[in-house]
Amino acid sequence: APARAEDGSLLVFAAASLKNALDAVDAAYAKASGRKAVASYAASSALAKQIAAGAPADLFISADEDWMDYLAARRLIEPTTRSDLLGNALVLVAPAANHPAPVAIAPGFPLALLLGDGRLAMADPKSVPAGKYGKAALERLGVWATVAGRIAPAANVRAALLLVARGEAPYGIVYRTDAAAEPEVAIVGSFPAASHPPILYPVAVTTASKNPDAARYLAFLRSDAARAAFRAQGFTVLE
Amino acid sequence: MTLALTPEELDAIRLSLRVALWAMACSLPPAVLVALVLARGRFWGKALLDGIVHLPLVLPPVVTGYLLLLLFGRQGPLGRFFAEAFGLVFAFRWTGAALAAAIMGFPLMVRAIRLSLEAVDRRLEAAAATLGAGALGVFATVTLPLMLPGIIAGLILSFARSFGEFGATITFVSNIPGETETLPLAIYAFTQAPGGDPMALRLTLVSVAVSMSALLAAELLARRLARKLAPA
Amino acid sequence: MTLALTPEELDAIRLSLRVALWAMACSLPPAVLVALVLARGRFWGKALLDGIVHLPLVLPPVVTGYLLLLLFGRQGPLGRFFAEAFGLVFAFRWTGAALAAAIMGFPLMVRAIRLSLEAVDRRLEAAAATLGAGALGVFATVTLPLMLPGIIAGLILSFARSFGEFGATITFVSNIPGETETLPLAIYAFTQAPGGDPMALRLTLVSVAVSMSALLAAELLARRLARKLAPA
């Protein structure tokens, strides 16, 4: 079934990490409203550039503020509709098979020592949001310098998680949401919220959207059903 | 997880097949042309053309996808031209996915065809000319049949490549279910979601099964042809 | 942005070249072998082998990377075997990037070689046998030289594909600067950050320039060979 804006269903561009949660939300939305919402999941960067190139998206849910800002600067989103929808947290994980001991994440904690001759898996701190948050946290905690050469910068959080799950890396920094769903890894510590900029998933309606359902869907994202779905995946739903 | 395919999965399979088949079919004529020009032509800038043909192979698919987005997007110059001239829209349509797949498979197809073309015995073409066949006649009756193995190989490569294309497609036409969400994109989406791995694996197996069947059919066809073309 | 290349960029170029060259060189012998088996062999499971060879083409690169990680990672069975038997570690090493590139280019190389192999006139091989050449002798003195065009095409395709490989590499060995960060990975990283496009573009141009030069050299070599091998 073609899911273009033309046939009346709503097209949501969403960061790929939201897939499970948003699929559930969309199902609930369809049930509640009798209307259809279709989501296109890809990297926030790709989606943002596509919207800039005229993609027929009605809403954009980004995995970080930067790409939303990118669109805002080009006046491609309605500023009034923009809000921060979800929050997430960073955790330190280790392969469950290693039966790892909890790690107290505090300034100067002995991460380098924990790594031994292994690498720390995390999303690429140069470009991927999760990596940037992770790097910021480690810097704030004063351990970045000791592990900077020992990073395994993955394409995204999922890839970093995979490295830990497979035992390739003894530790990794990932989102709580991803860690919770992966039985092969154990969360050995959580990064204090204050150690990095807030992890936010902003949402906005695009300027190009002509779909009257956009506002209704935006509202539905904050409905109880939606909240439940998001929380089930480990997200924090922001007010 | 049941064994029966869900409607969404069926959609993705159907879409993947459609995209791969169109990509394969539409790139054949230009690929033959380019192979001819590269194998036989002598002109300034031939090396350049050769280089350009290889670009989709050399560039990260994301870059190719992004370039496609810039050129064939709604606001892109070529995108506008095709939309206005032929009513053909690529942006965020399955046609765009086919375009991306065709471009990514193009160098493979050209190379296979060219390889076969270069193996064609030109003395047979000369013989055809003495029998009255002009350039086109020679091509249709001698050259083309003799380079069939390369064409088939090219089609297979293009099809397989299209079937697995991911980076350029998702960058160019996004990942819209039912429209541009081919199997690799669907698999990707699952791998990106917490707990999506089993679904991704399942889809991967489906993808392997479908593409292997297609390959097998093509291989059989090729083997038949090979028998026909045993040298004199 | 200056025109001179930064040390990091130079690193990435050098690494890309090294990875592509190793991938190309190391996949040649098995590719020739597999092409031989596929073109000439008759055995149960040939279709299966053919299918497996095509897998890296058909699967989304991320999946291939994932499978590589499962097999050749530190914990993977093959990874352990290579580490213990030869001290060869792939995980998070440039060797892993070369492995990923080799695997992704493998079906292309096999196909090109196979195509040339199938065009070799078997009557010449028979003639060589009557002159005392055993299976290996025939292969080395007749078959191999006659299939050189396919080998060169295969090398070019494999090199180009390696040079552009992204998905499987980043999944398998991450994006470690100086170790596994090839040009495509570096380009990708830039495209991920808002405002990174100019740098991505710059690296893309570098990548194009380097790979085009390599292609050109290969093309010249191939043309010389083609002249040598004009049919009798």
Next chain:
Amino acid sequence: MTIEIEAEHRLGAFRLEAAFASGPGVTALFGRSGAGKTTLVNVIAGLLRPARGRLAVEGALLLDTARGIFVPAHKRRIGYVFQEGRLFPHLTVWQNLLFGRWFHRKAAHPTMAEVVALLDLAPLVDRRPAALSGGEKQRVAIGRALLADPRLLLMDEPLASLDAERKSEILPYIERLRDETKIPIVYVSHSIPEVTRLATTLVLMAAGRVEAVGTVEEVMGRLDLAPKTGRFEAGAVLEARVASHDATYGLTQLRCAAGELTVPRLALPLGTAVRVRIRARDVIIAREPPRAISALNVLRGRVAEIAAGDAAQCEIRLALGSASLLARITRRSLAELDLAPGSEVFAVVKSVALGDGPETVEI
């Protein structure tokens, strides 16, 4: 002139520098291996563009490098039977034969049925070239060229891989082509019997050059060219006419300038012109008319010229009426028979080659 050609071209160390003109009928290109016959034929076909050259076929200018004229091969309507077959491997014999017809719609003279019957191709038509024997391939190649309705036919050693019987079946057909359809033919061959039998004009090539051009009579009758035309095949060619038939013994009487010749019956009307080749080695010289012998042809003449041969043999040109005949005899016979220019002699001819028998016909 039907064919006028002039060509200069280098191929590595080989230099073609050939020119000749010839009339209708069969022009035979004769010369040693490597003389440049195939190269010249390729120029005529349009497959080789010479560095310098000019070619006109029946008045149509097909090539003139000075004026930049080069008619491409497919527009020349020149059929070509290649030295190495060149059948299309992907087509059946039937399709190979039909190939020319795909491009010329014209209902041409030899029909498919005729050609298939002549060359005995019926059992082969469904096969591919790979499943043919050497001789079979060559027959298909001949048929393919014939069916393309050519206005000039090039045949590069077309019968080399055929057995004597096959040759004897196909040669008359080539003669009919020459005589009935009037298609001029350029015929490359190493075989003197074939050449003398078919050729109107003989072009002798050596090392890329044309050594001699002329009628078969002229070139074959020249004693100085004997080493080049092949010593053991040297002989004279006579033009004769059918004078009478002898029904009782199945014989035919021919009249030529040298006198009367008796040959096995020819199914030809009285007055028909036939060509007769008498090889020097097939002539016995006698000083008195031989009696009670099986040879029917005894011609009276005189010794015209005695050429130096080798230690044992010499060649003698005999004048018989206005015609010439060559005879090769031993020096001992020359001495014993006391022959000198002017001696009156009888030439006993055992075999003659006719434009009708396969190679030579006994008499």
Next chain:
Amino acid sequence: MTIEIEAEHRLGAFRLEAAFASGPGVTALFGRSGAGKTTLVNVIAGLLRPARGRLAVEGALLLDTARGIFVPAHKRRIGYVFQEGRLFPHLTVWQNLLFGRWFHRKAAHPTMAEVVALLDLAPLVDRRPAALSGGEKQRVAIGRALLADPRLLLMDEPLASLDAERKSEILPYIERLRDETKIPIVYVSHSIPEVTRLATTLVLMAAGRVEAVGTVEEVMGRLDLAPKTGRFEAGAVLEARVASHDATYGLTQLRCAAGELTVPRLALPLGTAVRVRIRARDVIIAREPPRAISALNVLRGRVAEIAAGDAAQCEIRLALGSASLLARITRRSLAELDLAPGSEVFAVVKSVALGDGPETVEI
């Protein structure tokens, strides 16, 4: 026996079902195009594995389908000159020639220099096969097979694309191979002169079967096989010895069972065996000894057998001493000379083919 073969195989509608055994020297395979000669030779070379068959060469069992024995081609040491050349296009002529040497280190008999000189390959060695003429390719192919030090040589129409002079240069070499190196040769040819000159054993093939095997004398002398051996080449083969030399006239006297024969001087010691072929068409029959004629050879004998020929001609077998000679004469001469079995006659022989001249030598 040097070669013993038995083979059954189907190729499409063609059925090979051939068996023969032959001794040392040259075994000629003779038969029409499509008779199965190449197919049989492929079986011997090991390139075709027949459905059923057995092959032994000089006692070595190379093939026995019943016992599952099949020695692969490269282990057979059987040289093969292919009907279509099959030179390696990627190698120079020099490398093509050397090819066999790459696999047999053994310093074999014909040296590179000898072969290059014999076949006149010196100007060609640096070229690739694509730059050779048809005949040149064939010469290289012969050289390549010779240099591979074979224990049996297969030659499939090796001389078909060579001119008469070239042939006359190469034939003696093949004879020397046969006589000096003792390499047995299987020689496929359509040319009766070549076959009779070279062959020890003649194998006549037709439609996939062996029609006759025997010495050349036997097979060529059989009147019933004349249509198959080629009507116009039929004749008898005689074994002779050099009896004396005549220095004055440069002649040599041969003695054979049929009497004395005079031929141009042979550079052979007295007593040497030579083979002489006398074609039926080259024999004139006389009832009384002819006088004052240039033919030196007149043999006395009687009519042994008169075979039905056609309307005009017939073949006669003459008994001369213990030898046979074939003569073809017209029915008119048969009547006029009143010949019947037992008639005493004189055979006048103009030409004989010798194991030394290129084709036939005049006498």
